[in-house]
Amino acid sequence: MASIYKRGATYTVNVSIVKNGKRVRKTKSGFKTKRDANYWANDIEHRKNNDELSAVFAPDITVPEYFGKWLETYKGNIKSSSMTVYLATLHTIERSDILSTTKAFKLTRARAQQYLNEFGSTHIRSTTAKRKTQLKSAYQDAVLDGFIKVNPFERTIVTGSDPKDNDLKFLETDDYLLLINETKLVPTVNNDIILIGALTGARIGEILALTTDDIKDGVIDINKTEQSATRTIDTTKTKSSVRLIDVPVWLTDRLNSSYQGRLFNISQGAVNKAFKKLQTKLEFKNIVSFHGLRHTHASYLLSKDVSIDYVSQRLGHANTAITMKVYAHLLSSKRLQEIDKTISLFDKGLQ
Known part of the structure; x- marks a missing residue:
C-alpha cells in the first residue's frame, strides 16, 4: 500500500516495490494536490501488481501450466475435497491433445469449444459442465488480471452424453x-x-x-x-x-x-x-x-x-x-x- 502525506505545500508518496529480489521504497515528492499524488501511487501499484503477476504467469505458458499456477495463486485455501476436483481437471487438460500444448493467453473460443467437444465425447453432460465452470473461472481471472480481453470459455456449449436411467x-x-x-x-x-x-x-x-x-x-x-x-x-x-x-x-x-x-x-x-x-x-x-x-x-x-x-x-x-x-x-x-x-x-x- 502507498502512503501519502503532506510536506509543506506539496504532497509526497511512498510506495513499496520489489527490485532485484529486494523490497525497496520508491518515493516521489512535489505533487500540488492529493489527487495527483493518488494518481501516481495507483499507477505504480498497478504496474507493481502486473509485474508480480507476470512473474507468476509467464506470457508463453501453456493452458495446463496456467491452470496449475492459477490454482496455487487463487485457490490455495480451498478444502482438500474441492482441490481434488480441480486437480482432476488439471490432469485432464494435461492429457488433452487440444489444450496440453496450447499457449494459455492465445486460446481461442473455437479451440476451447473443441476441447469441450473432445471431453464430452467420453463423459456425461454434467461432468463436462463442471470442467467448463472451472476453466471459465480461471480464465475470468486472466481477464481481470489484464492478460486477455475476452474469456475463451464464454458462451461455449456444454456437450456430453445423458446420464443413465435414474432408476x-x-x-x-x-x-x-x-x-x-x-x-x-x-x-x-x-x-x-x-x-x-x-x-x-x-x-x-x-x-x-x-x-x-x-x-x-x-x-x-x-x-x-x-x-x-x-x-x-x-x-x-x-x-x-x-x-x-x-x-x-x-x-x-x-x-x-x-x-x-x-x-x-x-x-x-x-x-x-x-x-x-x-x-x-x-x-x-x-x-x-x-x-x-x-x-x-x-x-x-x-x-x-x-x-x-x-x-x-x-x-x-x-x-x-x-x-x-x-x-x-x-x-x-x-x-x-x-x-x-x-x-x-x-x-x-x-x-
Whole structure:
C-alpha cells in the first residue's frame, strides 16, 4: 500500500516495490494536490501488481501450466475435497491433445469449444459442465488480471452424453427393506455402516467420521466428514450438511454399546466393496453404490408421503428446491397420483 502525506505545500508518496529480489521504497515528492499524488501511487501499484503477476504467469505458458499456477495463486485455501476436483481437471487438460500444448493467453473460443467437444465425447453432460465452470473461472481471472480481453470459455456449449436411467441409482423397496433387516440381524462393522446409511441417508464420509459423542438417544449428529483420499476429518460438504437425524433408539443403543471414540476405522473403498458384495449375496435387482443408498432412503420416505421439507432436512440440503430437483422424477409420479385422487373426489361428489 502507498502512503501519502503532506510536506509543506506539496504532497509526497511512498510506495513499496520489489527490485532485484529486494523490497525497496520508491518515493516521489512535489505533487500540488492529493489527487495527483493518488494518481501516481495507483499507477505504480498497478504496474507493481502486473509485474508480480507476470512473474507468476509467464506470457508463453501453456493452458495446463496456467491452470496449475492459477490454482496455487487463487485457490490455495480451498478444502482438500474441492482441490481434488480441480486437480482432476488439471490432469485432464494435461492429457488433452487440444489444450496440453496450447499457449494459455492465445486460446481461442473455437479451440476451447473443441476441447469441450473432445471431453464430452467420453463423459456425461454434467461432468463436462463442471470442467467448463472451472476453466471459465480461471480464465475470468486472466481477464481481470489484464492478460486477455475476452474469456475463451464464454458462451461455449456444454456437450456430453445423458446420464443413465435414474432408476438404477435406487434399490427396489423390497430390497431396501430386506437390506435393513439383514444388517440389523447381523451386527458387523460393515453392516453397521450400511445400516446407518439406510436409516439416515447420510453420506459415507459423514458416517465414517462419526464418534460416540455424535450418537445421542435416538439422534445421530452429523457435523463433520471424512475425506476419501486422505481419510482425514474435515468440515461437512456445506453448512446445511450439519444436522441432527432422527433414528430408532435401538440403533443408537447398539452403536453406543459396540464402539468407543471414533466408530469406524475402514476406508470408503472397502465399505463400497462390502456393500456391493452384500447386494450380490442378497440377489438384488439393481446393484447401487453407497450413495445410491442415500437416494433410496429419500425416495422411500417420499413414496410414503413424508413431507419434502423433512426429507430435505434429513439429507442436509440447503433448501427443498435441491431435493425437488434431484427427485423430480419421483415427485412427478406422486403428482400424477394426487391428480388422479383429486379428479376421483370430484367425480364421486358429482354422481
